[in-house]
Amino acid sequence: MTQDTDSFEFDFLDIPFDPDESDDDSAYVKKEIMNHEAVWTIYSGRGEKMGYAASREIALAAARQSELTVYNVH
Numbered sequence: 001m002t003q004d005t006d007s008f009e010f011d012f013l014d015i016p017f018d019p020d021e022s023d024d025d026s027a028y029v030k031k032e033i034m035n036h037e038a039v040w041t042i043y044s045g046r047g048e049k050m051g052y053a054a055s056r057e058i059a060l061a062a063a064r065q066s067e068l069t070v071y072n073v074h
Contacts, residue, residue: 027068029059043073 026045031038032052039052040059053059063070 025068027063027066027070028073029056029063029070030073031056044068 024045027050028043028045030041030043032041033039034041034052039054040056041052042050042059042063044050051059051062053062060070
């Protein structure tokens with residue numbers, strides 16, 4: 001069974017993350033496969049998975065809205 005990635009725009013994972021507690025305000029966006037579907041995953045500068053989105057644009061916007069400096073991972 002595959003996940004319908006059109007059914008969500010952005011989903012923060014249940015990981016406590018407070019950018020104020022870290023000196024690093026970086027976020028990294030990387031395309032990954034989740035349940036046989038491509039999604040764009042956002043990682044904190046510390047390497048913690050923060051969330052995912054169905055499109056790159058939504059992932060970038062979510063990270064920027066959290067006032068993080070965004071980098072692409074290729």
